[in-house]
Each structure stands twice: as C-alpha cells, then as structure tokens.
Amino acid sequence: MKTRILTCLLVLLVGKTQAQLSAPDNIATSKGPLTIQPVEHASLVLTVAGKTIYADPSGGADLFKGLAAPDVIIITDIHGDHFDPKNMDAVKTASTILVVPQAVADKMPEADKAHMVVVNNDGTTTQAGISIHAIPMYNIPGGPDAKHPKGRGNGYILGIGGKNIYLSGDTEGIPEMRALKNIDVAFVCMNLPYTMDVPHAADAVLAFKPAIVYPYHYRGQNGLSDVNEFKKLVNEGNKNIEVRLRNWYPQK
Template structure:
C-alpha cells in the first residue's frame, strides 16, 4: 500500500503540471463559465458546465493521458496534426461523442459526421460546421492544401456566446459572412492557412468580439496586431501556445 501511495504522490504533480503549465482564459456566458485551455498548434480544450471538449488533440504537443477525459471531441480534418489516433484514444472513453468530417469518419466508429453547412446539437451544445479550405495557397498547381468541401471549422454555442474554431482555412466567403461571433480562433500557419493580412481581412468582415490567432507556426504575430490596430469592436488576444 505504501508503494502505491508513493507512486500516486509522484503522479499528482505531473497531472497538475499538465493543466497549470498551459495558459487559460475564463469567459463568462449567460449559462456559466467557459474555460479555454490553449494547448498549441490547432489544439484546444474547452470546459463548460462540467463537460470537457477537446479540439484536434495532437500528441506531439502534450501527453494527453494527463488531461481530463473528453465528453466531446471535434476533429476539423484528416491531416495527422489534427487527427492523431494515439492522442484521441488517450482522452476518449466509451461515452465520448466524436464530431468529425466525412473523411475522418470513415475510420472512426461511433462518430457524428458533419458536412459543411450542417448544424447539430450534441450534448446540449449547438455546433455549426463552417467550410474550411484554401483559396490561394496550393500544394501544387491547382491542388490546394485543403480542398473545398473536405474540412470543417466549427461554431459552438455556450449560453449566449458563439465560439468559432476555424480549422485549417483561408479567409473564405463563408467565414466572412459569419454573424454574432463572440470569440474566433483563426489560423496563420504558413503556407497552409492564412497570412496576417488574410486574418485581418476576415476579422474586419465578421467582427468577432475577441480574436485569438492560433495554429500560428512561425508567423510574426506583431504583424497581425499592427494590422488590426484601431479596429473597433475586435480585441486581439495573444496567448502562448506550443
């Protein structure tokens, strides 16, 4: 018993470190607090009304066995830095609900497939699937890194707050037509997603109240803050992500 207690005491700091070493924000909603944990790359964790929601868990960023188990997991597309089966299995339980794209869903049993434009309520949370694709950046001539119709961004509604997690995308017409977005996570991982200029163009069009750049790679975030300076109604928040 003493040996087991000793092992447990060794593990507790490691488990605490997984949470405490990452930046978090708490957003007030009309139906309780939304806690956002900024993990890295395209990976986020939301906690709301006792539920844990993982977005694109990616094992190169952290040991997900140290994270809370998921009630809900959302996968934006099939690329290995967004669909990581090992990380997925570390946070998934038999009761976890998975919301995925059609391409991702082909290899995952028990999943909920959402196509571009779909809206569903899962575990009491309204989820809308927004097209995520490239307009400019190409893998080769005429072949985008992210083709239209394959990937999803997601708008999740928490109480009176609408949170948009864009996935891997550029400043598409569908993004720019979004309305009443309180929080937006927009990617700047070149050459796969957006430049600071593209993010600025989109943010000035749909005016999220809070803009978090994420999945930023080596992008100079000061360019975005300079371009967004003076834009009324949009607060740019920079958070440390691996």
C-alpha cells in the same frame, strides 16, 4: 538517496511540462463560465457547466494530463495536426462522442464508429447540450492540388450558453468566414504555406468583427507567424476587437 533525487527531478519535470500550458481564460455565458484552455497548435479544450469539448486533440497525450476528460471531441480535418488517432484514443473515454467530417470518418477505426457523428459543411448537431455547426474551410484557389479542398474539412461554430464560438480550422479568408455574424470568440489560423498569412488573417477578422479573437495554428514552414503584427493590424482597423495572444506552443 539516488532514487529520491530522481523521483524529485521527475516530479519537477512533469510539473514544468504541465505548467507550460497557457492559463485558461473564462467567458461568461448563460450556462455559467466557459473555460477556454489553449493546448497546442490547433488543440484547445472548452468546458462549461460540467461538459468538456476537445478540439483537434494532438501534440501528445501528456499535454492533456490534469484536464477534464472530453464529453465531445470535434475534428476539423484529416491531417495529423488535427486528426491524431493515437492521441485521441489516449484522451477519450468509452462515452466520448466524436464529431467529424466524412473524410475523417473514412479513416476512423471501426471500434470508434459507434460513438461517431458525421457532420459535413453546413450541417449541425447538438451534443452535450452544445450546438455544433460545420462551415467550410478551404484554400483559395481550390482544385485537386489544394492542401485543403472545399468540402473535405470543417470549421465549426459552437453555440454555448448564448455565445457563438468559431474555430476556423485550416482555411484562408474565404467568403464564408468573412460573412460570419455575431461571433463572440474566434480562433483563426495563420501559417504559410498551409493556410493564410498574417495580413490576410487580419483582414478577414476585420470583415466579420468577432468580439474576441485568438490567433492559433500559427506554426508554418518557416517557424511561427508574427501574432504581434496580427494584433497590431486588427487593432489599427478596429480597436473594439480584443486580440488575445496566448502560448500555443508549450513544448517550444
């Protein structure tokens, strides 16, 4: 009897953990629906036409249970909330392609290098039928003490079925971000002291005008950034930008 009770409790706890992820969103593309699954902090999963991309899988392998295995994993930077080797090993398969900047490649185990594609700022690769273009992500001002110096990490623009999906990585409202054009879906960070604050993030979004923007990566030194304020600032500046607020911290 005790065993049955404990088993039921375990099932309930596992179900609760998995149910805490935000419900996925779908975006229409020429390849069919693009499913967007927020996971945790900087981690998300994109699936279209039977192909799945993981971005910065971190936060623990349990968060990815029940999700399709990745055909491609993209990593933006070397920090543990983006590059988590233990978690990556737990979620990838023997055929998963790893798209990374050189700074991450330098930290990769030798066994992973056969399936690794190095792409630095302004480079492009196509994997699983998806165009992956790397753009800069960095702090202003730069210099040797910057948490994210220019050239080390990548933001990414993914070309998926005629849609452009932008992942900011760890950055501020840099000129390269503000100059973006024709972005259909953007994921934009906002967490001090590592990236930028809410007003700066909103101002950058108003500059490049994505059709849809998700605030993500918003856990900072003093807790979570005010994403409702971000939405207010963006919509006061441009009511045509759809701001989607999702739960990026399911373990909280």
